[in-house]
Amino acid sequence: MNLTARLPGLTLKNPVMPASGCFGFGKEYSQFYDLSELGAIIVKAATGEARYGNLTPRVAETSSGMLNAIGLQNPGVEQIIEEELPFLRPYDTPVIANVAGSTVEEYVKVTKTLNHSKDITALELNISCPNVKEGGVQFGTDPSLAKEVTYQVKEASDYPVYVKLSPNVSNIVEMAKAVSEVGADGLSMINTLTGMQINLKQRKPIIANKTGGLSGPAIKPIAIRMIYEVRQSLDIPIIGMGGIITAEDALEFLLAGADAVAVGTANFQNPLACPEIINDLPRVLKQYGFDSVEDAIGKGHV
Amino acid sequence: MITKQLLKINSHLQIAEDTFEVVLQSSMAQVLKPGQFVHIALPNHMLRRPVSVAAVDAHAETFTIIFKIFGEGTRQLGKYKAGDSLDVILPCGSYYPIDQLEMNQALIVGGGIGVPPLYYLAKSLKDKGVKVTSILGFQSKDQIFYEEKFQQIGDTYIATNDGSYGTKGFVTDIIDEMEPTFDYFFSCGPTPMLKAVSSKLDGRNGYISLEERMGCGVGTCYACVVPLKEDPSKSKKICKDGPVFSANEVILT
Numbered sequence: 001m002n003l004t005a006r007l008p009g010l011t012l013k014n015p016v017m018p019a020s021g022c023f024g025f026g027k028e029y030s031q032f033y034d035l036s037e038l039g040a041i042i043v044k045a046a047t048g049e050a051r052y053g054n055l056t057p058r059v060a061e062t063s064s065g066m067l068n069a070i071g072l073q074n075p076g077v078e079q080i081i082e083e084e085l086p087f088l089r090p091y092d093t094p095v096i097a098n099v100a101g102s103t104v105e106e107y108v109k110v111t112k113t114l115n116h117s118k119d120i121t122a123l124e125l126n127i128s129c130p131n132v133k134e135g136g137v138q139f140g141t142d143p144s145l146a147k148e149v150t151y152q153v154k155e156a157s158d159y160p161v162y163v164k165l166s167p168n169v170s171n172i173v174e175m176a177k178a179v180s181e182v183g184a185d186g187l188s189m190i191n192t193l194t195g196m197q198i199n200l201k202q203r204k205p206i207i208a209n210k211t212g213g214l215s216g217p218a219i220k221p222i223a224i225r226m227i228y229e230v231r232q233s234l235d236i237p238i239i240g241m242g243g244i245i246t247a248e249d250a251l252e253f254l255l256a257g258a259d260a261v262a263v264g265t266a267n268f269q270n271p272l273a274c275p276e277i278i279n280d281l282p283r284v285l286k287q288y289g290f291d292s293v294e295d296a297i298g299k300g301h302v
Numbered sequence: 303m304i305t306k307q308l309l310k311i312n313s314h315l316q317i318a319e320d321t322f323e324v325v326l327q328s329s330m331a332q333v334l335k336p337g338q339f340v341h342i343a344l345p346n347h348m349l350r351r352p353v354s355v356a357a358v359d360a361h362a363e364t365f366t367i368i369f370k371i372f373g374e375g376t377r378q379l380g381k382y383k384a385g386d387s388l389d390v391i392l393p394c395g396s397y398y399p400i401d402q403l404e405m406n407q408a409l410i411v412g413g414g415i416g417v418p419p420l421y422y423l424a425k426s427l428k429d430k431g432v433k434v435t436s437i438l439g440f441q442s443k444d445q446i447f448y449e450e451k452f453q454q455i456g457d458t459y460i461a462t463n464d465g466s467y468g469t470k471g472f473v474t475d476i477i478d479e480m481e482p483t484f485d486y487f488f489s490c491g492p493t494p495m496l497k498a499v500s501s502k503l504d505g506r507n508g509y510i511s512l513e514e515r516m517g518c519g520v521g522t523c524y525a526c527v528v529p530l531k532e533d534p535s536k537s538k539k540i541c542k543d544g545p546v547f548s549a550n551e552v553i554l555t
Binding site for chain 2: 021023031032044052053058059064068217267269
């Protein structure tokens with residue numbers, strides 16, 4: 001079974017990669033399996049300077065999912081390049097860096113700094129983090145801001161740029177068009193949905209940040225719908241994500257129009273989620289009558 | 303080496319109100335050290351539940367966990383039976399570094415569901431020839447467990463919040479009353495208790511073990527961080543760098 005996935009700047013041996021923020025910089029999960037099995041790796045977000053993130057508690061479990069409000073904690077782009085990315089060098093899998101910031105200037109600075117790294121293959125532009133006060137999702141919910149930051153990052157980057165869209169919008173196609181018009185090489189969708197959970201005994205939100213991003217199977221139908229809608233109107237490569245647990249879920253994303261898929265929250269439940277999906281994918285493709293990954297892409301459209 | 307195993311439950315007993323003791327069979331049992339935890343998956347739950355190791359029997363290749371029902375996940379864990387299997391990640395986190403410490407006397411201070419890892423610790427300390435004094439706090443008489451087991455290790459004092467057993471009040475009240483002598487203290491329990499114990503024993507050598515809502519449990523997600531005293535803009539991960547920290551290392555909030 002041919003599992004190859006081809007996207008701008010990325011030829012992947014299989015279409016499955018861990019999603020940003022759910023895999024750190026790879027070290028921990030490398031204890032569970034050989035990271036070379038992965039189609040690619042999207043590492044945790046990088047900002048211009050080190051960030052502490054939000055107060056704890058930062059996570060809460062929900063029905064079929066979880067809320068998180070980490071707040072982009074990371075050691076800063078320079079330290080990520082020097083201390084974190086070299087660890088992934090020995091593995092035969094492309095690394096996608098995730099670029100975040102509070103201002104357009106910070107996004108551009110992070111992008112230019114990442115040009116110096118030879119350890120990455122593409123960028124994921126994070127304009128959809130719902131858990132930081134400044135920047136983050138405001139770029140992901142206003143089409144003109146999304147356009148501006150994508151344009152500037154695209155101008156600054158030596159690498160292909162995949163823009164990670166927020167589902168916290170009423171018109172996802174408008175957002176996709178906005179970033180596509182200024183040269184986004186692809187889309188990554190979807191990020192988390194803003195949610196809240198209140199503790200009955202304490203009479204207050206469980207998460208210290210009050211709101212958090214909802215992920216996991218709870219959001220999968222939303223992700224499928226949004227990818228389907230974007231695929232109907234645009235011919236731009238898509239890395240699909242949102243609640244993938246099984247190879248059947250991955251196939252559903254391909255049918256909706258994703259060219260590759262990312263696995264997020266499932267890693268927490270099962271550290272072997274990615275390799276298990278990869279190993280099961282040929283069986284599932286065959287079962288549903290497909291000869292390859294590429295054969296399945298967009299086949300769910302009527 | 304951290305790994306994921308499907309482990310058989312050898313026994314599953316209620317030992318106090320809402321409190322269960324579960325013995326699991328594992329080829330990894332002998333690598334588990336006092337203070338470490340295991341991360342347990344439950345059907346239909348997105349996140350695993352971290353539970354401390356309360357005892358290890360290296361010869362039988364078994365280890366014991368003790369948990370209290372707090373919510374849906376632990377309620378489900380309470381319904382398992384001997385013979386069932388659990389999906390467990392182990393070993394997780396740091397441990398009390400007792401092999402690197404020179405001491406003759408140790409003080410154990412535990413509260414509620416913070417008591418179980420201290421039992422494994424106390425037993426290991428006794429095996430090393432250390433004199434162990436234990437001060438344990440519970441909400442009420444019905445919630446007390448392992449009192450006799452601690453008594454077999456050394457002098458043990460119990461406090462209950464409602465006064466239904468032992469000293470009425472908190473573990474810190476017993477510390478005030480008896481002014482124990484020790485080289486190192488080791489504490490685990492709810493954060494307010496850890497704060498009270500750390501401030502009461504400020505300046506003394508000791509180790510504390512923290513609890514927090516966790517995501518991955520292995521150090522990737524940055525959900526369970528704690529700020530550092532020497533630089534509060536920096537933090538450590540409770541699941542990977544902890545749960546055991548030197549008493550003066552982190553800021554308890």
